[in-house]
Amino acid sequence: MQFDYITLDWESIWWSLMMAYGVLILCVIGIVISENRNPLKALGWIMALLLFPVGGIILYFIFGRSIRNVRMISRRNRRRLLKLENTLPLPKLDKGLSAENRQRIRLAYNIGGANLYTGNQIKIFNNGERHFEELFDDLRHARSYINLQFYIIANDSLGRRLRDILVERAQAGVKVRVIYDYIGSFDARRLDFFRRMKENGVEVHSFFRLSFPSHVNRVNWRNHRKVVVIDGNVGYIGGMNVADRYVRGTGRGKWRDTAARISGPGVAALQYNFAVDWKFMGQPLLCDPVSGIPDGVKDCMRGVTLQMLASGPNDRWGNMTLLFYKAISTARRRIWLQTPYFLPSDGLLKALESVSLAGVDVRVMMPMSADSKILTYASHSYIEECLLAGVKIYLYEAGMLHSKVMIVDDDFSTLGSTNFDFRSMEHNFEENVLLYSAEANEALTRGFEADASECKRLKLADWNRRSRATRAFESLCRLLSPIL
DSSP: OOOOOOOOOHHHHHHHHHHHHHHHHHHHHHHHHHTTOOHHHHHHHHHHHHHSHHHHHHHIIIIIOOOTTOOSSOHHHHHHHHTTOOOBOGGGOOTTSOHHHHHHHHHHHHHHOOOBEEEEEEEEESOHHHHHHHHHHHHHTOSSEEEEEESOBOSSHHHHHHHHHHHHHHHTTOEEEEEEETTTTHHHHHTTTTHHHHHTTOEEEEESOOOTTTTGGGGGOOBOOOEEEETTTEEEEESOOBSTHHHHOBTTBEEEOOEEEEESTTHHHHHHHHHHHHHHTTOOOOOOOOOOOOOOOSSOEEEEEEEEEEEOTTOSSOHHHHHHHHHHHTOSSEEEEEOSOBOOOHHHHHHHHHHHHTTOEEEEEEESSOSOHHHHHHHHTTHHHHHHTTOEEEEEOSEEEOOOEEEETTTEEEEESOOBSHIIIIISBEEEEEEEOHHHHHHHHHHHHHHHTTEEEOOHHHHTTSOHHHHHHHHHHHHTGGGO
């Protein structure tokens, strides 16, 4: 019997594999170029693919893919949801609004479908304890439904208090729905924190659940929103997650944040954006009723005009980036900004510097030390050029400043979940309330000034005394800022 032996030409196989791999690299580079993204960012990915082919491809498909223009909800379902809203047609804008606010309103409407609502009641919280006491009291009085979403719901005493209230309301017949972020609430999810809710009738779903390898690319797109809607006439929005540190602080001091309670027509926008997220996760379309009637709570601002602007990595325009740019570029007298992480894009940084050099009072407040060393150093790398442009920089020394607030002139302000950084404006799903109210500006101004008393205001000469090693590390961290 005669056997034929196959001789493998390993050199030919090697070159064939290299050619196939080269074609794959070129295809991925073609995808990067075709997305028409920021040239420097695209060049960075191309260099990574060429210098580190295997790792570059893996990292690109995990962190680099764009979902720009991906629709979260069909046009048909969007029309059905919008029928629930009672809005003010833009052509009938109050003549008392400034020309600058008219521009901001139209921009938010055109880029994000942010309808305008008048006659709202607003209460602003600069204190986590007061915020959660009022929120929990409103939840206990829910009669029809509760729609709640947070980036972080922690398995601690505050998180368990929330869970107990939601379970009790669900057992009483209230429809309770919860969205938590799969990454942000990792510890609670890992410890089966949400199981008791599910076992007692609460509908609980994680946003962008990860699974390997099919959905590993979702890790970079997180839902950072903090929103509650109760019975269609009370809503909450802001920067506070559900964790003990927002009430008790940490060993390093306070955990300072800002949130708002809203009652009136504007709650419809919070409900709409929650319903979009709910549908996006494959759940039934929500058509919960929205009353639009203020509840008459004490100690609140009345007659407030507002919009709700949602943003995400699927935005066509980059909603929050454009909104911030418009707010800054049209400021006449002042821009006061609070953010835990100050990592602006080149465009936003130049906008701040240009209005400051033109005589506008620009103040930026950030933590002396944030909850991430890398983010702290990256944020500090922008300080020197801001000081050179006349921007006043305040470093919060009483703990962690987690507030996300912008105050412009005397009649426009915004607060919500959006940090002044790349991640919030390019990768996260965020939501802010836009307030066209002198009274709201006054309330936020009082909070800013109170915080300023616990800050160190920087002087350029003092800041320039940093060591060369510190400057070098800041510059290194800044290089990472687009992906932090």
